[in-house]
Amino acid sequence: MILLKLTVENFRQFRGKQEIQFFTPSKEDANVTVVFGENGRGKTGLFRAIVFCLFGERRLSQDGDVPHDELQLVNVSALEANPDKPVKTVVELEFSHRDSHYRLRRAILGMQDDGRIIEEEDEIRLFVTPASGNTQQVPTTEINEVIDSILDRRVKDYFLFDGEKIERLTRASIEQRREISAGIRNLLNVDALETAIKAVGRVTRGLERELSGASHEELSRLLKRLGDNEEEQTRAGKRLDELAHEIRLARQEIEKTDKELEKFNEIRHLLERRKSLEQELSELEQQAAEALSEMKNLVCKASALIVAPTVISVYEHIDHQKQKGEIPSEIRRDLIERILEEKLCICGSSVCEGSDAYTHIIEWLKRTSDVSTQDAALNLWRYLSEVRNHFSDDADLTEKRLQQYGNIRSAIANVNRSLENVSNQIGTSERHDATKLDEHRKKLQENIISLEANARVTQSQLEQLQQENDRLRALLKEEKLKVGRNDELSRRSILARDTQDALNDIYSQFTREIKDMISESATLLFRDLLDQEGRENLRTIIVNEDYSLQVLDRYKKPFLANISAGQRQIMSISFIAALARIAARGSKIEIPLFMDTPFGRLSYEHRQNLINQVPTFASQWILLATDTEFRRQEAQLLKNSGKWGKFFMLRSTKDGNTEIVEQDISSALAILRDEEAYQ
Structure with a gap:
């Protein structure tokens, strides 16, 4: 069975009609398709679409006990855009099997009803084109029988390698035994x-x-x-x-x-960044309050700066008078008035009106003022002298405080912008x-x-x-x-x-024979996929009587408890691949293998072996990968193998859906990142 093309319409995350072409006739040896996207973008959804189309089943093994009505297939956005109309969800799968071409189409109708989503089957059609070229439509009642003859629904779970299944098989537990028992039971x-x-x-x-x-x-x-x-x-x-x-x-x-x-x-x-910013904001707000309080204390001094030119002018005028001796007067006013009244100078000479001495004394009298005025002028001169000396310091301090407050407010604005940005990245869920x-x-x-x-x-x-x-x-x-x-x-x-x-x-006896077949096949795959160190130390995978898995070392002693996480994952992949190979009844796995992020715990050499070996024992490999799983190194290895045929990216749309975008394989090396980017 070779998958050729999958078309989905309003299925799960995929709104509208979208398709993936898995196979290119001009590249028959290129049997690897890479579907690349972030978690939640719909990689497993594509596998679900295939299972639904083939068998009419919407539940996968990893769904566990999720209620049936929660496994909705109709695209929610399409339903919301058509609240009073049914939305048709269609999955169409084209594949080949033993020289015949098959086109299977299955559809359901979905509609919102009082907040609930109701889905019901709408149609199923199967068209078969044999090598002769005469296309025939298979009667609806015979479709399931035809599909089961190609791929038994009991082994459908063994052509998807998902992380959960691989993880269960790495644990020597009742889960492991039940999983293996179920796999063998389905094969019998x-x-x-x-x-x-x-x-x-x-x-x-x-x-x-x-x-x-x-x-x-x-x-x-x-x-x-x-x-x-x-x-x-x-x-x-x-x-x-x-x-x-x-x-x-x-x-x-x-x-x-x-x-x-x-x-x-x-x-x-x-x-942590938000907590730090909030602490910084609190400290800045406190600093701003303190700076504002200090600025209030500077109001009086700062207001004096407004009249500084007048103050300086008055001071300079009084000082000029003082410099000229006009303040204080050289001779007291009352003394001059007594001389003029007695017409007798303090030296005993007479002062007659019209004389030069009299004229000079009159001039002195004009330049003098009363004592209280002179005292006030002198006091003002002293005060203005002190004030004037502080103008420069007060101006500097006021300017400093204003700059300080301005810088604090600017810092507060920056922190608030950073907080808003961080909060947007965090989203509505605080996860406290x-x-x-x-x-x-x-x-x-x-x-x-x-x-x-x-x-x-x-x-x-x-x-x-x-x-x-x-x-x-x-x-x-x-x-x-x-x-x-x-x-x-x-x-x-x-x-x-x-x-x-x-x-x-x-x-x-039949069960034991199947166990032996699985052990033999799994061991061969295990040896091919292991790195050099693993091949030197590990020899055989066996299925025990109680259905538990065990790995024997070169001395044929149980060694499962001592193998690394990467070796456990390789063991699980080998076992599941062996199940798929035996289900296909041949040395080559004739069913498509889906691997959902299989590289998680693998070393570079293990990844290299997986990339080189899987295309040789599987008829088709669809690799579902994230950017942490499939990097530039893996892409280069796969490209060098000559087996890489198709590369698709799952991209998020503005409405939260997923868009399937085909990319040229050579572009992958530019899109993907190096391993160092994740260190």
Whole structure:
């Protein structure tokens, strides 16, 4: 099966009609398509579109227990733009399989109703064009059968490598065993055998109930104990499933919590920056208040600067008079007036009117003033002299305070702008509940530890019950032979039990063969994908009897607990690829492999091996990557391999949707960043 083209219309994040062409006929060997975009832009949504188109299913394995009505497929923006009209969502997939061309179209109608979104199936069509070139439309009732013959829906989850599945397979836990068991169960394709085992089991229990009513005390006792034991086994098995389910839910909740914490971590530097800016703003506001208070104290002095020219002029005038001796007068006014009255100078000479001496004395009298006026003038001169001396200092201080206050207000304005910018980057979610999220995560982790401990106890109990079951069956068989050699009911009961055991043995043998096939295939892939150091130390991947995975070292000793995170991821990828290869019934994986950000914990050599090897054992590889996963180094490796055919970018639009944009492969090297950019 080769995917050729996917067309989506109003599907999830993709508003309007958009398409991805996976395959170029002129480049048949270029079987790698890279879909590049940020988390949340719709990379997994494209895989969901393919699964929906092929099987009519909207749920993926990573959706967990998300309610069905929350898995909406119709584009919300299209619904909001047409509030009273139905919106049609269409997914069309073109693919080839064994020289035939297929075009599958599936559509649903969605509509808003009182705040709810209602979706219902609208159409499904399948057109097949064989090598002869005569296109035929497959009847609607036969479409599912045709698709299942090409790709069994039970193995659909094994052509998507998502981070969650890879992570589950790296843990030696009940989740790992359940995941592997489910994968192998889907590969067995033994529905008829399982139906036969269940049917024979019902017959056996019915016969044994009849036999227990006979007058055989020991036989009745054994049958009751066996029945009780099998009921306990059933309960223990259900309890294990419940524990695995609870652990899975807890891990999903941890994953959701981690995503919230990651969002918090993404803005941690912004929150710290905002806190620092708010502290700086508080300090600046305090400085501005103090500067303003100091400026108020300078009002009187500063106001004097307004009349400074007048003050200086008055001072200079008085000082000039003082310099000339007019203030204070050289001779007191009362003395001059007494001389003029007595007409007698202090030296005893007479002063007659009209004489030169009289004229000079009159001139003196004109230049003198009364004592109070002269004292006031002298006091004003002294005060103005002091004031004038402070003018320069007061002017400098006032100017300094004004500049200081202006600088503070300018700094406040800058901080406010920075705060607004940081707040816009942070958004409306303050995420002050990070501490609560951490506490919630710790409680979830503690709960998982408790659940896993209970699972180990339950698993041990189940193993003990199975051993007791085997023992009781052997005793029951002997007792039936003792009491019923000539008893038709006993012979029929023994035959039914033997038939059930034989069918279970066949099932177990088939399961062991599949396990061995998976181990062999996974080991070959593992050896190809490992780096040099890993190939020297690690040898084999095996699937244990209890469905757990194990890695053996060169001495054939269990080594899983000691391998690195990158080696664990390579082990998981090898196992899932082995499942896909066996599902394809060949040495080459004939179904498209989607890998969602598979490079997370891998070293450069592991990445290099993955890029070089996957295109050789997969018919088609669609790599869903982010900028931290797919960098310039990986792009160069992939380009050099000659297997890279298509490159698409998922870009955010103004309305929050996603636009699919095809880019030339050579442009990727300019778009992507180097590894150093992430250090």
